[in-house]
Amino acid sequence: MSLENPFQDPLRFERRVPECLMVIFGANGDLTKRKLLPALYRLAYERRLSAGCAVLGISRTPMSDDQFRGKMCESVREFLEDSPFDQDVWAAFAQGLFYMAGDIKDAALYPALAARLQEIEQARHTGGNVLFYLSTQPSQYIPIAQGLGSAKLGKGEGWRRIVVEKPFGHDLSSAQELSDELHNVFRESEVYRIDHYLGKETVQNILAFRFGNGIFEPLWNRRYVNHVQITAAESIGVEGRGAYYQEAGSLRDMIQNHLLQVMATIAMEPSATFRPNSVRDERSKLLRSIRVMKPDEVLEDSVAGQYGPARIGGEDVPGFHQEPGVKPDAQTDTYAAITFFVDNWRWAGVPFYLRSGKRLPKRVTEIAIQFNAAPLAIFNDEGGGTAPNLLILRIQPEEGISLKFLSKRPGAGMKLRPVSMDFNYGSSFGERSPTADEILLLDAIIGDATLYTRQDMVEASWAVVDAIQHVWDQTKFDFPNYAAGTWGPAAADEMLARRGHAWRKP
Amino acid sequence: MAGTISPDQILHEMADLWVSLGKQGEGEAGVLRACSMTFVVAAEESDDPQAIGETLAALMPEHPSRAILIRFQAEDQRELSARVFAQCWKPFSQRQQICCEQIEITASEASLPDLAAVVLPLAVPDLPVILWCRSPRLYHLQTFPQLSAIAQKLVLDSEAFGDPGAALKEMSAALASGRALADLTWIRLTRWRELISQIFENRSQLADLPRVARIRISHCGGVAPAAAWYMAAWLIGGLQQIGSRPQFNLESAGDEASGELQSVDLLPQDGADAIVSIRLVEGHAAEVRVGGLVHRALLPRLTDCALLREEFSIAGRDPIFERTLAAAAKLAVS
Numbered sequence: 001m002s003l004e005n006p007f008q009d010p011l012r013f014e015r016r017v018p019e020c021l022m023v024i025f026g027a028n029g030d031l032t033k034r035k036l037l038p039a040l041y042r043l044a045y046e047r048r049l050s051a052g053c054a055v056l057g058i059s060r061t062p063m064s065d066d067q068f069r070g071k072m073c074e075s076v077r078e079f080l081e082d083s084p085f086d087q088d089v090w091a092a093f094a095q096g097l098f099y100m101a102g103d104i105k106d107a108a109l110y111p112a113l114a115a116r117l118q119e120i121e122q123a124r125h126t127g128g129n130v131l132f133y134l135s136t137q138p139s140q141y142i143p144i145a146q147g148l149g150s151a152k153l154g155k156g157e158g159w160r161r162i163v164v165e166k167p168f169g170h171d172l173s174s175a176q177e178l179s180d181e182l183h184n185v186f187r188e189s190e191v192y193r194i195d196h197y198l199g200k201e202t203v204q205n206i207l208a209f210r211f212g213n214g215i216f217e218p219l220w221n222r223r224y225v226n227h228v229q230i231t232a233a234e235s236i237g238v239e240g241r242g243a244y245y246q247e248a249g250s251l252r253d254m255i256q257n258h259l260l261q262v263m264a265t266i267a268m269e270p271s272a273t274f275r276p277n278s279v280r281d282e283r284s285k286l287l288r289s290i291r292v293m294k295p296d297e298v299l300e301d302s303v304a305g306q307y308g309p310a311r312i313g314g315e316d317v318p319g320f321h322q323e324p325g326v327k328p329d330a331q332t333d334t335y336a337a338i339t340f341f342v343d344n345w346r347w348a349g350v351p352f353y354l355r356s357g358k359r360l361p362k363r364v365t366e367i368a369i370q371f372n373a374a375p376l377a378i379f380n381d382e383g384g385g386t387a388p389n390l391l392i393l394r395i396q397p398e399e400g401i402s403l404k405f406l407s408k409r410p411g412a413g414m415k416l417r418p419v420s421m422d423f424n425y426g427s428s429f430g431e432r433s434p435t436a437d438e439i440l441l442l443d444a445i446i447g448d449a450t451l452y453t454r455q456d457m458v459e460a461s462w463a464v465v466d467a468i469q470h471v472w473d474q475t476k477f478d479f480p481n482y483a484a485g486t487w488g489p490a491a492a493d494e495m496l497a498r499r500g501h502a503w504r505k506p
Numbered sequence: 507m508a509g510t511i512s513p514d515q516i517l518h519e520m521a522d523l524w525v526s527l528g529k530q531g532e533g534e535a536g537v538l539r540a541c542s543m544t545f546v547v548a549a550e551e552s553d554d555p556q557a558i559g560e561t562l563a564a565l566m567p568e569h570p571s572r573a574i575l576i577r578f579q580a581e582d583q584r585e586l587s588a589r590v591f592a593q594c595w596k597p598f599s600q601r602q603q604i605c606c607e608q609i610e611i612t613a614s615e616a617s618l619p620d621l622a623a624v625v626l627p628l629a630v631p632d633l634p635v636i637l638w639c640r641s642p643r644l645y646h647l648q649t650f651p652q653l654s655a656i657a658q659k660l661v662l663d664s665e666a667f668g669d670p671g672a673a674l675k676e677m678s679a680a681l682a683s684g685r686a687l688a689d690l691t692w693i694r695l696t697r698w699r700e701l702i703s704q705i706f707e708n709r710s711q712l713a714d715l716p717r718v719a720r721i722r723i724s725h726c727g728g729v730a731p732a733a734a735w736y737m738a739a740w741l742i743g744g745l746q747q748i749g750s751r752p753q754f755n756l757e758s759a760g761d762e763a764s765g766e767l768q769s770v771d772l773l774p775q776d777g778a779d780a781i782v783s784i785r786l787v788e789g790h791a792a793e794v795r796v797g798g799l800v801h802r803a804l805l806p807r808l809t810d811c812a813l814l815r816e817e818f819s820i821a822g823r824d825p826i827f828e829r830t831l832a833a834a835a836k837l838a839v840s
Contacts, residue, residue: 003712006744007703009826012696012816019708047700047803050707051796088791092801125710125797 026136027057033075039437054096068099110151128157154185172462199436202399233360242325254356287460298471305335308480337492359484365395513627540570663690664732671838678835719775724759731765739833
């Protein structure tokens, strides 16, 4: 019988974290420097990692372990947000940082990696548990998976897991090809497809809000919900990523993954348990219930946009075509708005409006659930009693929940005014919330895949998006069709107006 | 008010307070009231009111409450007085204020029997009442149980009691009588305990655990503090679960009177090196030696606010604490 740790105290201790060696491919890249290492250091600072935890960075640049530690120290100091840097904690953490130089496409890298893993495992007692993290260009995912497979690194004494960053393919067939290659080496349960949106506190709080309370779920259906708006707006442009972005676009870059996952979380059926597969089964079922549009429906229920130049706050802002690296005739959607319908009993006929865009007036991500009006308007219009009830779940920048309802104005007469009841996540719970990177990294080490995307979910969302993208690819758009700093093309407003709705201006 | 106070009057003053806060917020985004419990603090007159106020204010954003601070004066007259005010804060970059109510009651020792009837109607309906008794002297007053009976949980600090063994025994008896308790001294050990537990999440270290035959705990001060008894009882309890019967030593590491732990060593039978050794260094960090590795973790002395925050995050009773308190009391008096 295996021995259990008798010192656990689940009421007071954080979750149990097993020993682990994390291998980061692309260790010299931006993601590692800006996000991964600061998140790992922060976890060490909070005593969330096991003592022997180790990190092995791999990239092409020749460097010693000490040089890598020095470089990562600079990155952590620079990119550590809302946290102090402690030299002693860093010194202890840095002892577990290792580096090896190598070309991902070089077959000799992988046997050398196997030898290095063994060496580190013995020194740090990581028990054979290895988490591979692909922090590279997506084009390198398949060569890495093949290399790991050829060196038999997909199996070992402890557990093996692989974390893959989005995009998971650029359409359904490429997503399936990537998945097949990963499955040649790892079981699906060992593949962790990371979606940073799902790690955000408010997205997780949607589950708590819906399934931890008894009062909202009875309203959560076609009888009471008029429509749902999900907005992910960015005020910035492509910021030097023009060459990459012109191949992706907003529909692929945001809606296919982040926003459809958020929509699935909002609309899914209650899960029987809070076990990873149980929650993911429900998300997956919801994604498979989204109606795949026919070509004529795509023209009615989707809007592609691209920003043009504008002057904002006294400053000239370039249009997408003027951004460095972008082809002058690029037909890339920097804005996408889609009307989705979910074909199930709960949501039949309720529009889900999703929009995402760059160079919109502000950076905001939120979900707005608009409820049906009261069945009988007993207060006259002068009384102001017509504003709909809205439940707003803000994901960023300030995570929180607001409920808007009507209330009588104080004083004589029956005049109503909308009021807002707010719950602000950051201020209501004063402690610093862990970042999405911290949450998701820890989940992968612990083996909790609840917030990770499963292959059937990826395929279901590509099936929905491919139908739209296919029509868009064959359409010659008259871009640009919205000025930077505005809320997108007029056609997006018209799309909602056809059903008697209007976009919120968050 | 002087002499007596009326709960109705206090509630009325609180209603007026919200009206005036609402008027101040008019034209802006308004004022939001937040409350998750009634938090009663019983303090001596000599307790620094500013420090208590700062603790309450720091707790509010995460655990908004109706706070009732009772300050006891050592007078014979049965006098009570009260004032009502709000603790408000504006979350960063928000226009809206969030406010909690605070009631400050000044009471004489002689009026203690009258207090429960005042505090009970002031408790927010349907939410828990937690009483933090900052003074062992107050806890030992004969009429204190009348006040503590209104609380679902009583928070004490055994470190403040003069005789650690007697304190543990007394608290253990209260626990046995059905009273839900929390001890700030136990909460101060959470980080130490978590460090130890994390070590044994590693399977190779866990495999070494049955080799532990002796526990050595060193502490400041000449007398073993409650923290040392708690730690010994908790470690022994854990080791007993895997069939071990370890011996233990509590050693004084210096005359400083803080009662803090200085080190914990888990030792094998044969007198070889410690299997695990944790040592407080530079007052705020722990140096952990295990399996040939040395690493450091921050272990700062936590403020009352941080300790209460941890306790408030536990909704019900804490079986591990209760079990350990009973065992620690037995060890300390044996």
